Amino acid sequence: MAAAQGHAWRRFNPGRTQFAWLWRAVWLACLLPLLWLIAAGLSDTLGANPIEYITRATGDWTLRMLMITLTVTPLRQLTGWHWLVRLRRTLGLYAFFYACLHLTTYVWLDQFFDIGEIVKDIVKRPFITVGFGAFVLLLPLAATSTNGMIRRLGGRAWQRLHRLIYAIGTLGVVHYWWLVKKDITEPVIYASVLAVLLGARVWHARRMHRSVQAMTLPDGVS
Numbered sequence: 236m237a238a239a240q241g242h243a244w245r246r247f248n249p250g251r252t253q254f255a256w257l258w259r260a261v262w263l264a265c266l267l268p269l270l271w272l273i274a275a276g277l278s279d280t281l282g283a284n285p286i287e288y289i290t291r292a293t294g295d296w297t298l299r300m301l302m303i304t305l306t307v308t309p310l311r312q313l314t315g316w317h318w319l320v321r322l323r324r325t326l327g328l329y330a331f332f333y334a335c336l337h338l339t340t341y342v343w344l345d346q347f348f349d350i351g352e353i354v355k356d357i358v359k360r361p362f363i364t365v366g367f368g369a370f371v372l373l374l375p376l377a378a379t380s381t382n383g384m385i386r387r388l389g390g391r392a393w394q395r396l397h398r399l400i401y402a403i404g405t406l407g408v409v410h411y412w413w414l415v416k417k418d419i420t421e422p423v424i425y426a427s428v429l430a431v432l433l434g435a436r437v438w439h440a441r442r443m444h445r446s447v448q449a450m451t452l453p454d455g456v457s
């Protein structure tokens with residue numbers, strides 16, 4: 236009885252209206268960093284180098300949104316809250332949105348659309364190469380995020396394609412690690428979070444594999 240009550244929270248499953256409110260709250264919360272940035276711009280509090288400030292803020296939020304998106308599956312497995320999956324697309328699209336703002340800041344405010352300089356940077360500066368790689372890999376994920384595309388690709392192919400998020404998260408962390416000059420504390424924190432999130436997936440997959448084996452193998456075979 237106590238055990239059943241202890242796990243009551245696992246059965247939490249928002250109804251249609253509750254979920255709609257939850258989704259709105261998440262959507263708005265994800266927009267806050269941009270609103271914050273706009274407010275700082277309007278009140279002239281972006282510091283001595285506003286372009287650097289915006290590049291860094293949008294880069295930070297791209298990486299944070301990627302990590303939050305990657306948290307959905309392990310959190311769902313841990314809590315049994317399968318409805319969390321329905322928030323994943325919004326979170327992933329926000330990661331893409333902040334990546335677009337980050338890239339736009341670089342291309343527009345930092346490089347003034349000088350394509351030659353941009354290409355030179357992509358080729359010559361490894362941290363830009365890796366960041367650009369991460370952005371390119373985000374494109375097919377954003378393009379296939381609609382229900383129509385999921386249906387057209389088929390669930391399995393869609394899932395396989397969307398495993399690119401692991402590579403994107405890794406490239407994002409490497410991009411950050413390579414661009415910092417002295418204090419690597421923040422990139423190390425992101426790398427550790429990513430390691431835990433990816434490690435949790437491996438651990439869960441192994442556990443599932445073992446329980447399937449236990450169900451299919453005859454007694455005495457392990």
Ligand code: HEM
Pocket residue numbers: 287290291292293294295296297298301334337338341363366367368369370373403407408410411414
């Ligand atoms: C998924 C893709 C990307 C992620 C996750 C990402 C993430 C980041 C992060 C976390 C930072 C550091 C912010 C800080 O210092 O607090 C950063 C900075 C930066 N990123 Fe990206 N980035 C991505 C793509 C790109 C692309 C495509 C470009 C340009 C082609 C780019 C150019 C830069 C530049 C120029 C900086 C500032 C470097 C400095 O301050 O010295 N990033 N990015």
